Amino acid sequence: MALVKKIFAIGEYTVKENIRQKIFYTILLFGLVIIISSVLFTMLSGEETRVILDIGLGATEIFTLLNAIFAAVGLVLGEMENRSVSLILARPVRRFEYIWGRYIGILSISMVNIMLMSIGLLILLFVKGWTLDFRFFLAVFFIFFKVIIISALAILISLISTSPISSISATFFLWILGHVSDHLKYLNHVLVEKGIKITIFLKAIYYLLPNFQYFNIKDYIGYPGSLSGTAILWQVTYGLVYASVATWLSVLVFSRKEF
């Protein structure tokens, strides 16, 4: 019980830290502006709600992800750089409690971010006469799963890296790679045909990189067919396992750090 209380105390102060920084509101505001301005793009296409939905969910994902990356890098690396972490670790706090507390705090703030943007998007869609598709909530749920993975990776990279810029760039790079990792399979196929054999290397990268394609549910909204329960269960399991391993690695790295 004491363990949970400490983790939540650190999580709570992570949230406070994040919401008192201007960047949180700037990112949120930008996200909402993009969602609202998606109305302008509907002039380019006949499918009004489809355009709003695509831009809206895309903006929700990108801006929540940006906030999660800035929070993970800024708060974890920032606290190590300014040494305020020593005043926490000089108390009866285990290193893993600190990492989990930070992680939970970042996820909580991301959840708030996603909820606010999704509400904004839903209002806009209803105004435009959209009929509710339950898969919208599933899409939002899986955007959060991307955040679960990328936040865990951002914390890990912050602990290894030496500067905020390199941490942010590396995490962002991983996020992009995570969306194109499926192409590695195709690349492997092409290379094998040309007689270049680096299969093991490409396979290793493929399995190490997060596969964010699993979580792109927004592509299904508005089209016939549905996701099977097994597929959803697999996606949830994959996300949780990937994030747990990344967080476990963070704890391992952090446990060896000296301040």
Place this chain on the structure above:
Amino acid sequence: MVAIRTEGLTKVYKRKYLFRSKQTIALENLNLEIGEGSVFGLLGLNGSGKTTLLKLLVGLLFPTKGSAYIFGERVPNLFALSRIGYLPEFPCFLTYLTANEILHFYGKLYGFSLKERNKRVEMTLDLVELSENRNDRLADFSKGMLERIGMAQVLLHDPEVLLLDEPTSGLDPLGIRKMRQTILRLREEGKTILLSSHFVTEVEKVCDKAGILHMGRLKRVVELRGEEVNLEEIFAETVSKEM
């Protein structure tokens, strides 16, 4: 009873630069015993190992060799940490929080209930004379006020052992006087205090014993109570011998 004990405590910093590595011995084979209720001053030049010793005692650094004990408990250890109050040389806080919030946050890490935290936070803020600034953000605090918040976070959980790293550095004369009075009051309350300092006169005024650290080695321990000693001269003599 022995409050703080070290056995062959050694810390070697290893720095790696591409293909080269460099080792610096910060603390070498330190054997030290500090009795419960006494005030022990660590004197030494810059880089003598004072801060390293304090950080080893709170688990911020890991020993290369040897071990340290707080009331018989080998550190780092959660039980030992709950009995320690640590003030770093340059305490850095999360400046977006108010004085009240930061102390409540630290209180939560000790598992205090809200009622208990309210009582302790009020008491410690009173003690460091910051009650009126309780709702001000730490970003708006002066250096002296931050030092006082530093002391408040040390006293919040009423620790039995206090580790103070250069507690008077950067303070104005009035601040130094108040810090000295606080240390003397804590000594009267029976707290065990290990403080590091550059100021020989401050150590003379508040400590029962002084240890002279030089280049990571404990060169000498001087009794300061009941004996007329010229600590400044002893310090200069001990340190200059090796230079």
